[in-house]
Amino acid sequence: MKIREATFVTGAVSMTGMPVDGLSEVAFVGRSNVGKSSLINMLLGRKNLARTSGTPGKTQEINFFLVNHALYFVDLPGFGYARASKRSRAKWRKTIANYVLERAPLKLVFQLIDSRHSPTELDKEVMLLLKESVAARIVLLTKGDKLSGNQRAKSVDRTREILKSFHTEIPVILTSSKTSRGKKETLNWVRTLV
Numbered sequence: 001m002k003i004r005e006a007t008f009v010t011g012a013v014s015m016t017g018m019p020v021d022g023l024s025e026v027a028f029v030g031r032s033n034v035g036k037s038s039l040i041n042m043l044l045g046r047k048n049l050a051r052t053s054g055t056p057g058k059t060q061e062i063n064f065f066l067v068n069h070a071l072y073f074v075d076l077p078g079f080g081y082a083r084a085s086k087r088s089r090a091k092w093r094k095t096i097a098n099y100v101l102e103r104a105p106l107k108l109v110f111q112l113i114d115s116r117h118s119p120t121e122l123d124k125e126v127m128l129l130l131k132e133s134v135a136a137r138i139v140l141l142t143k144g145d146k147l148s149g150n151q152r153a154k155s156v157d158r159t160r161e162i163l164k165s166f167h168t169e170i171p172v173i174l175t176s177s178k179t180s181r182g183k184k185e186t187l188n189w190v191r192t193l194v
Contacts (some may be wrong), residue, residue, distance in 0.1 A: 023071050
């Protein structure tokens with residue numbers, strides 16, 4: 001898949017503020033500071049289209065990026081950010097759950113997990129939630145440039161084992177926003193599934 005054009009369209013705080021044109025959507029979900037915005041920028045070949053920050057919890061809206069006038073990449077707020085209020089975290093969890101379970105144009109969900117660590121309990125909760133979605137699912141392990149070759153293989157194997165324990169076999173792709181590792185494979189899945 002070749003990215004010719006990508007533009008920010010809207011940031012929605014609820015299901016009612018989302019586009020209604022029926023174009024297919026590809027969502028990116030993961031813990032706060034896992035690198036969703038950086039990965040979206042890398043995939044789209046743009047530096048600052050999706051806003052990035054070293055501060056967890058920066059993305060507070062569901063951001064829609066129109067790609068090639070044909071589909072949306074959707075940057076969901078990070079979950080699990082400890083400094084957000086309990087009420088705020090609960091609200092966003094509900095919004096994210098509603099989105100991945102009920103949004104009709106959603107065709108593919110990329111769950112992002114930090115490759116340097118074992119999937120957390122929260123990551124596992126999201127894996128189970130996504131099992132209920134009709135959208136296709138793929139795990140993207142982020143920050144792969146920070147691991148050695150042996151560590152990279154272990155990270156992929158570890159994630160596959162956890163997915164297998166949930167009776168789920170889906171692709172696991174090691175990525176890096178810095179080196180563009182996994183870009184071609186990830187975009188190929190978008191083309192194939194969307």
